[in-house]
Amino acid sequence: MSQDVLIIGGGISGIQAALDLGDQGFHVYLVERTPSIGGRMSQLDKTFPTLDCSACILTPKMVDVGSHPNIELMTYSEVKEVSGKAGNFKVKVLKKPRYVNIDMCVGCGTCASKCPMKIPSEFDSGLSKRSAIYVPFPQAVPLKYTIDADHCLYLTRGVCGLCEQVCPASAIDFNQEEEVVELDIGAIIVATGFDPYDPSTETVYGYQRFPNVITGLEFERLINASGPTHGHMERPSDQELPKRVAFVQCVGSRNEKIGNPYCSRVCCMYAIKNAILMKEHYPDTDISIFYIDIRAFGKGFEEFYNRAEEEFDIKFIKGRVSEIQEDPNTNNLFLKAFNTITGTLLHAEADLAVLSVGLRPPAGHENLAKMLDIPLSNNGFFAESDLKYSPVTTTKDGIFIAGVAQGPKDIPDSVAQASGAASAAAVFLAKVKVGE
Amino acid sequence: MSAQTKMEENTSIPLDFDPKILCIACNWCTYAGADLAGTSRIQYPTNVRILRVMCTGRVHPTFVLKAFKMGVDGVLISGCHYGDCHYQVGNKKAERRVLLLQNVLKELGIEPERLRFETISASEGIKFADVVTQMVDEIKKLGPNPVTSVGEGG
Numbered sequence: 143m144s145q146d147v148l149i150i151g152g153g154i155s156g157i158q159a160a161l162d163l164g165d166q167g168f169h170v171y172l173v174e175r176t177p178s179i180g181g182r183m184s185q186l187d188k189t190f191p192t193l194d195c196s197a198c199i200l201t202p203k204m205v206d207v208g209s210h211p212n213i214e215l216m217t218y219s220e221v222k223e224v225s226g227k228a229g230n231f232k233v234k235v236l237k238k239p240r241y242v243n244i245d246m247c248v249g250c251g252t253c254a255s256k257c258p259m260k261i262p263s264e265f266d267s268g269l270s271k272r273s274a275i276y277v278p279f280p281q282a283v284p285l286k287y288t289i290d291a292d293h294c295l296y297l298t299r300g301v302c303g304l305c306e307q308v309c310p311a312s313a314i315d316f317n318q319e320e321e322v323v324e325l326d327i328g329a330i331i332v333a334t335g336f337d338p339y340d341p342s343t344e345t346v347y348g349y350q351r352f353p354n355v356i357t358g359l360e361f362e363r364l365i366n367a368s369g370p371t372h373g374h375m376e377r378p379s380d381q382e383l384p385k386r387v388a389f390v391q392c393v394g395s396r397n398e399k400i401g402n403p404y405c406s407r408v409c410c411m412y413a414i415k416n417a418i419l420m421k422e423h424y425p426d427t428d429i430s431i432f433y434i435d436i437r438a439f440g441k442g443f444e445e446f447y448n449r450a451e452e453e454f455d456i457k458f459i460k461g462r463v464s465e466i467q468e469d470p471n472t473n474n475l476f477l478k479a480f481n482t483i484t485g486t487l488l489h490a491e492a493d494l495a496v497l498s499v500g501l502r503p504p505a506g507h508e509n510l511a512k513m514l515d516i517p518l519s520n521n522g523f524f525a526e527s528d529l530k531y532s533p534v535t536t537t538k539d540g541i542f543i544a545g546v547a548q549g550p551k552d553i554p555d556s557v558a559q560a561s562g563a564a565s566a567a568a569v570f571l572a573k574v575k576v577g578e
Numbered sequence: 579m580s581a582q583t584k585m586e587e588n589t590s591i592p593l594d595f596d597p598k599i600l601c602i603a604c605n606w607c608t609y610a611g612a613d614l615a616g617t618s619r620i621q622y623p624t625n626v627r628i629l630r631v632m633c634t635g636r637v638h639p640t641f642v643l644k645a646f647k648m649g650v651d652g653v654l655i656s657g658c659h660y661g662d663c664h665y666q667v668g669n670k671k672a673e674r675r676v677l678l679l680q681n682v683l684k685e686l687g688i689e690p691e692r693l694r695f696e697t698i699s700a701s702e703g704i705k706f707a708d709v710v711t712q713m714v715d716e717i718k719k720l721g722p723n724p725v726t727s728v729g730e731g732g
Contacts, residue, residue, distance in 0.1 A: 187701065194662050197700035201610045251619055280617035280703070281610070368614060368701045 143229045143574050144328040147567055148173065150221055150510070151333035153181020154553060155545025155560040157203050159331050162564035164212035168571065171325060172207065173216045173235055176264075178282035180204055181335055185265060185359060187366040189553055190415040191446035197368075201281045208283040218288060222322065224330070224513050228540025229574040231327040239318035241289035241297070242275070246313035249277070249285035253305035253314065261293050267360045269378075270370035275305050275314075280368070287313075328574060329540045329567040332524060333560060334510065336501040336546040339394025339402070347393065347497055352468040353379040354475055357393075357499045358409065361416050365423065375423060377494045379473035384427070384493035387420055388477055389413040390463045391433040395500030404521045406500030406550045410437045413498045414450045421454040430457040430490060432479050440552065461488060466495055501550040516541055523549045534563040542566050591721035597651035597714060599626045602641065604634045604669070607658035610700030615707045622707035623714040626654070633657065634695075635668025639679050646688055649726040652717040654709070656696040669697060689720055 147163050149156045152174030160172045172179065183189075184204075186196040207213055216235055223234040257273035265272075265279045272278075274293040277285060295302035296316060306314040338359050341349040349355045354377045356364075367373040377384045391413060395406040410433065417429045436458065438447040450456045461479040468475055477490045503522040511518050516536040519525040524543045527535045534542050544563035545556040603609040609630045615622065631637060634657035642653050655676060657669035673695050680690035694713060698706050 192661070195607065195659070195699035195701055197614070198607045198610060198658060198662060198664075201613070201700055202606055249617070280614055281700075282617075285617060366701055367699070367705065368618065368703055372704060 144231075144326040145169070145571050145575065146171065146325065146327050147329050147331065147571070148221075148231070148233055148325065148327045149331045149333060151181070151335055151545070151547065152176075152179030152207075152215075152217065153333060153335045153545065153556075154183045154200060154203075155333035155335070155547070155556045155563075156181070156331070157200075157207050158557045158560035159333060159544055159564040159567075160207055160213050161203065161210065162561050163568060164207075164210045166568055168212065168568065170213045171216055171235075171327070172213055173219050173221055175218070175220045176278060177218045177240070177276075177286075177288040178278045178284070179207060179215065179217060180279070180281070180283065183553060184279060184281070185267070185362060187362045187369075188415060188419060190411040191440070191442040193415065193418070197281065204281070204283040215284060216323070217284060219323075221510070221513065224515075228538070228570070229328050231330060231540065233325045233327050233330075235323045235325060237321040237323060239291070239320055240286070241291070241294070241314065241316055241318050242287045243313045243315050243318075244284060244286040246311045247286045248311050248313075249287065250310065251277075251287075252308050252310060253287055256304045256308050258302065258304070259293050259295060261290065266363045266370050267357070269360060269363055289314075328571050329542065330514065331542045331544055331560075331563050331567055332510070332514065332516075332536075332547050333544045333563075334504055334507065334547045336550070337504045339406075339499040339502050341393050341497050341499055344393070344400065346465050347390065347463075347495075348466045348468060348475075349497060352466065352473070352475060353377075354384075354468075354473050354493065355466060355495045355497065357497050358412055358416065359499070361496045365416070365419050373423070375420065377473075382493075383424065386428045386492045386494075387417070387430075388463075388475070388490060388492035388495045389417060389429070389431040389498060390466075390477070390495055391431065391498045392462060393497040393499050394502070396434065402500060402502070402521070404550065405437060407437070408550065408552045409498035409500060411440070411443055411446070411552065413496070414438075414447055414456070416496065417456045418450055418454050421456065428457075430459055430492070432459050432461055432463045432477065434460070434462050440554065459488065459490075501546055514538070514541055519549070521549065523547060534559060534566050540570060591718075595718065595722055597625050597717040597722070598649065599652040599654060599710070599713060599717065600645045600650045601626045601628045601654040601656060601710070602634065602637050603628050603630055604657040605630055605632045606664045607662060607700050608656035608696075608698045608706065611698045611702050611706045614700060614703035616703075618703050620703055620707045622710045625714050626710050633663065633665045633668035634672035635663070635665060637672055637675070639675055639682070642679055642693060643682075646683075646692070646723060646725055649723060651720075651723045652692045652694070652713055654694050654696065654713055656698050656706075656709070659697045659699055662699065687724055689724075691716060691720065692723070
């Protein structure tokens with residue numbers, strides 16, 4: 143029987159669960175499929191309702207995980223096979239080749255500055271470029287470079303190899319191969335998080351057709367001091383400061399037509415937060431939020447909503463946006479919405495429209511569910527064994543869920559559930575030990 | 579101080595003067611901001627030495643006085659933005675102390691500009707570099723710390 147814990151997903155939930163279990167003395171394997179831990183929270187600028195800087199909370203936790211004696215980080219790795227039973231799982235983890243020896247890489251960045259490839263950065267939602275050899279963001283943990291095999295000239299066409307020549311630590315290793323590691327695991331925590339909803343599938347919003355229609359996550363990157371514009375808000379079409387900004391709520395949420403009937407729980411608050419940030423940066427901006435209902439249910443949320451209306455003079459319009467059109471000369475946008483309070487059809491002009499996209503289960507979710515042999519709920523997220531009194535356990539012994547993997551939720555709830563899952567796993571492992 | 583004496587004093591600054599600056603940074607915001615400046619490879623002068631504390635509210639006035647006594651030419655205390663403090667109001671307390679301490683420094687013959695309070699968040703690597711660069715420039719104009727240049731420091 144094993145006392146080790148496997149955590150799948152290195153976002154804020156996985157990090158919190160790993161720290162809680164590591165501090166209790168359990169050996170934790172934290173598996174993350176991207177090159178760095180940090181997850182979605184690392185992309186955010188501020189967090190609601192306190193307007194805390196997201197990086198100020200997350201990066202110290204990431205560093206703690208990276209240097210914790212009981213936590214073994216397995217980044218750029220994926221779980222491939224799970225067999226056995228609770229207390230005695232056999233897990234195969236595939237370590238994807240980074241083509242960089244992480245024991246030798248010092249993170250100096252010489253390679254990235256010489257790399258000729260320029261690829262849209264996933265971390266900046268495609269708003270900036272990264273090289274083929276890269277770290278996702280400067281505060282990545284581990285701060286080790288990774289070669290993107292799909293875009294590297296040497297690996298795709300056998301030319302270039304510049305990084306190998308300039309690396310002062312001789313860390314580049316183009317001969318690296320996939321490696322499968324077998325682990326004996328007592329309990330598993332699934333904290334796989336979410337993907338933001340892709341609004342380009344709904345033509346009414348004109349996302350990707352009109353340059354000035356962006357998503358909430360893109361807005362976060364644009365307003366962030368370490369983002370592609372160093373925190374100066376510029377609209378994509380002409381790099382001008384937008385004077386009129388419209389936030390469009392419930393994009394990809396509460397919509398049965400596209401198969402997402404659920405509320406994503408964070409969009410109301412992040413739109414209000416982004417609106418307040420915009421007002422703090424540029425007090426003259428005219429901001430409207432088009433909503434169906436404002437769901438400000440958490441601690442301090444309603445007060446935050448009231449502040450937005452009273453202190454920051456943000457306009458709230460109750461009406462779902464049915465269509466966005468563009469003026470091809472100015473790239474300004476026209477929003478059509480039915481105001482359900484006044485009962486009138488509204489046409490509003492805006493310089494920038496921000497779509498408050500909802501949360502979707504991440505790619506590969508079904509595969510993982512099959513592998514772990516645990517069911518999914520109707521909305522595609524993992525099913526808990528009971529919604530009310532066992533929200534962190536699954537129908538299978540020894541497998542727990544935390545964060546958005548269980549269903550959409552905000553950062554405070556994710557952290558709380560991660561601590562809950564860690565504690566449930568610790569209780570389970572204690573029972574295993576007694577039973578031995 | 580008249581313009582005349584100021585000029586005289588400026589001419590007395592040694593040509594090879596390379597100021598030493600102590601930056602007391604809070605663990606959550608500024609330390610992470612400085613880290614971001616480093617990992618983003620933003621260039622800033624190497625005159626600054628960073629001391630990490632959990633919160634700027636933990637910085638006792640004697641820390642600053644001792645630093646000056648030991649010969650640093652400037653002290654930068656930097657914490658979270660107001661409202662962001664992870665201990666509620668530590669940064670406010672630090673700011674208040676700095677304002678009072680600047681008066682004490684004046685009494686001791688140390689220019690109050692040598693002590694500075696800033697709020698820098700973890701995503702403001704660029705601001706960190708700017709503040710440090712500015713401060714080094716200012717201290718270079720002020721010259722060496724009068725405490726050490728007069729008598730024995732430490």
